[in-house]
Amino acid sequence: MLHIYCPHCAEYREEEEFRPKGEAHIARPVEPEATSDEDWGNYLFFRKNPRGLHHELWYHAAGCRKFFNITRDTVSYQIHETYKVGQQPSVTKQASSSKGAAK
Amino acid sequence: MSEIAQMDLNPRGAVKSESPLAMARVNVALASSARDAGVVVREKPFLGHLVLRGNAQDEAFRGGVERVLGLALPLALGPVARDESRGVSIQWMSPDEWLIVVPAGLEFEAEAALRRELSGHYAVMNTSGGQTVLELTGPKVRELLMKCTPYDVHPRAFPVGKGISSVFAKGSAVIRRVDEERWELVIRRSFADYLYSWILDAAEEFGVFVAPAEPAGSAERRIVREVAVEGH
Ligand SMILES: [Zn+2]
Numbered sequence: 001m002l003h004i005y006c007p008h009c010a011e012y013r014e015e016e017e018f019r020p021k022g023e024a025h026i027a028r029p030v031e032p033e034a035t036s037d038e039d040w041g042n043y044l045f046f047r048k049n050p051r052g053l054h055h056e057l058w059y060h061a062a063g064c065r066k067f068f069n070i071t072r073d074t075v076s077y078q079i080h081e082t083y084k085v086g087q088q089p090s091v092t093k094q095a096s097s098s099k100g101a102a103k
Numbered sequence: 104m105s106e107i108a109q110m111d112l113n114p115r116g117a118v119k120s121e122s123p124l125a126m127a128r129v130n131v132a133l134a135s136s137a138r139d140a141g142v143v144v145r146e147k148p149f150l151g152h153l154v155l156r157g158n159a160q161d162e163a164f165r166g167g168v169e170r171v172l173g174l175a176l177p178l179a180l181g182p183v184a185r186d187e188s189r190g191v192s193i194q195w196m197s198p199d200e201w202l203i204v205v206p207a208g209l210e211f212e213a214e215a216a217l218r219r220e221l222s223g224h225y226a227v228m229n230t231s232g233g234q235t236v237l238e239l240t241g242p243k244v245r246e247l248l249m250k251c252t253p254y255d256v257h258p259r260a261f262p263v264g265k266g267i268s269s270v271f272a273k274g275s276a277v278i279r280r281v282d283e284e285r286w287e288l289v290i291r292r293s294f295a296d297y298l299y300s301w302i303l304d305a306a307e308e309f310g311v312f313v314a315p316a317e318p319a320g321s322a323e324r325r326i327v328r329e330v331a332v333e334g335h
Pocket of ligand 1: 006007008064
């Protein structure tokens with residue numbers, strides 16, 4: 001069982017209280033009318049499925065019923081951080097690779 | 104002041120009111136008295152339940168709620184704001200949502216008073232008919248709750264006064280710790296029958312007693328009304 005920190009309730013809760021909602025940070029095309037079918041299809045249906053670091057949208061279904069984001073490792077299941085919608089992750093592939101390069 | 108038609112959902116005696124547990128049957132062996140029981144279950148039916156939505160950062164919103172209910176709006180998960188003598192409480196449910204409980208029959212006036220005092224982007228919903236309160240008292244309630252919810256009910260995580268909502272018996276419930284050995288569950292009408300059966304079944308091993316539902320006395324109600332809604 002994952003122990004997930006809800007940034008709205010500001011405490012750790014059991015995984016059972018949450019629902020995963022897939023990839024986070026998917027921006028809706030600003031002008032749907034001017035968007036090509038291919039781009040619209042990609043926006044609606046195509047999702048990343050990375051091995052490793054992933055930013056996901058989660059829903060605190062049994063608690064505050066708010067959405068928030070999780071940076072999670074899909075291999076180890078380790079949760080690196082949780083943050084509110086509208087905020088940016090601090091743990092990213094770029095951040096970890098630049099950290100690796102600095103070493 | 105908002106221009107919203109407000110409807111009194113309480114039939115006030117014209118139609119027979121039934122609590123969500125009106126048809127519930129007790130299917131377990133009961134303790135012979137409350138004193139012999141590890142868990143005493145009692146429904147507090149017909150209370151006024153309001154769901155309030157609004158902007159917690161808005162000072163006017165917070166001030167309006169406080170003027171009407173005489174309690175400060177809680178701004179984070181934690182203690183439920185509560186005035187036991189007036190039977191009024193406000194619980195933080197999410198950053199922009201609160202559960203207000205007022206004495207039976209006062210929900211219409213409480214909603215009207217909130218609409219008088221609040222303006223701008225907010226919402227008040229009367230959900231009194233949709234949920235009910237179960238009070239659990241006794242030395243074994245904490246152990247009972249451990250069988251029902253994944254939430255940590257140890258005093259370290261769940262001190263007296265705190266209120267949360269979580270998974271409960273594969274459904275959901277609002278759980279409030281009123282005292283060391285006194286807890287409240289706010290449960291939905293559609294789950295009430297099932298959760299009641301679950302709780303009695305889970306509590307049977309500790310000795311369970313079902314106390315009669317708290318009567319909603321009309322004389323007492325009037326006094327509370329003056330203080331709760333008209334006193335400000
Ligand atoms: Zn939450």
